[in-house]
Amino acid sequence: xxxxxxMEELVKATVNELFDAEERGQAGSWCTCSQCRMDxxxxxxxxxxxxxxxxxxxxxxxxxxxxxxxxxTADVVSLVREGWAQINSAKRPNHPHxxxxxxxxxxxxxxxxxxxxxxxxxxxxxxxxxxxxxxxLKEDGAxxxxxxxxxxxxxxxxxxxAGTFIFWPRxxxxxxxxxxxxxxxxxxxxxxxxxxxxxxxxLDVTAxxxxxxxxxxxxxxxxxDLYVFPA
Numbered sequence: 001x002x003x004x005x006x007m008e009e010l011v012k013a014t015v016n017e018l019f020d021a022e023e024r025g026q027a028g029s030w031c032t033c034s035q036c037r038m039d040x041x042x043x044x045x046x047x048x049x050x051x052x053x054x055x056x057x058x059x060x061x062x063x064x065x066x067x068x069x070x071x072x073t074a075d076v077v078s079l080v081r082e083g084w085a086q087i088n089s090a091k092r093p094n095h096p097h098x099x100x101x102x103x104x105x106x107x108x109x110x111x112x113x114x115x116x117x118x119x120x121x122x123x124x125x126x127x128x129x130x131x132x133x134x135x136x137l138k139e140d141g142a143x144x145x146x147x148x149x150x151x152x153x154x155x156x157x158x159x160x161x162a163g164t165f166i167f168w169p170r171x172x173x174x175x176x177x178x179x180x181x182x183x184x185x186x187x188x189x190x191x192x193x194x195x196x197x198x199x200x201x202x203l204d205v206t207a208x209x210x211x212x213x214x215x216x217x218x219x220x221x222x223x224x225d226l227y228v229f230p231a
Contacts, residue, residue, distance in 0.1 A: 005052055006051040010072070010076055011041050011048070011076055012041055014044075018080055019037055031091060040083045040087055043083030043087065044083055047079055108211075109174075110174040110175065110176055110207045110208065110209060111173060111211040111212075112174050112183075113212045114171065114183055115219045115221045116166055117169070118166040118222050119165055119187065120162065120164050120225050121226050121228060122163055122227050122228075131157070131159040132191070132192070133189060133194070134190045135154060135155045135188070135189050136154040136190070137185055138185065138188060139185055144169050147168040151166075155167060175207075176207065177207050178206060180206050183202065183203045183204075183205060184200070184201075187199040187201070191228055193230060197227070
């Protein structure tokens with residue numbers, strides 16, 4: 001099943017058009033890095049009603065009302081400028097925000113696409129979610145490299161996410177499609193006032209033809225609930 005959100009295509013095209021125009025102007029007052037482009041696109045899409053289609057007929061219907069299409073485009077441009085202003089004033093601190101420093105390309109050829117790993121951390125005494133602390137994903141004692149800078153390791157737990165943490169490891173190069181590799185990970189906690197906890201897991205991953213940069217909740221590996229106890 002292949003479903004398309006027409007608004008996503010319109011928003012991405014509008015963001016790139018406005019950001020590219022800013023770059024050509026060389027004013028330098030607005031950040032145009034890839035991360036800010038994605039942040040602005042998400043800001044806009046979260047405020048628009050999606051338009052899903054599954055066929056060419058659906059696309060054709062969406063083009064019928066020219067006046068409505070113009071208004072829709074104007075609304076998107078307005079939201080892009082609004083989101084850009086907000087994001088430009090509060091940039092992500094873990095990014096260089098330099099167009100010359102684009103994210104490193106994923107490995108070419110066959111790759112082990114390790115699934116995202118999600119879990120929740122609770123107080124073992126009262127079963128309440130941990131509200132503050134960090135959880136790390138390690139392999140052979142070293143922090144596992146994440147897909148990009150948007151996925152943190154160690155992962156900071158905050159109160160409003162109810163103890164949830166998630167990692168998305170960067171794909172690893174494989175010798176051939178179909179090869180199988182065992183990934184042995186450890187989940188390690190650091191929560192003030194609690195004993196450290198280590199949870200071990202192993203995942204057998206089959207190499208695919210190429211690295212996959214598309215996130216899907218359908219392939220997330222969900223851990224059993226984890227517990228830490230006061231020191």
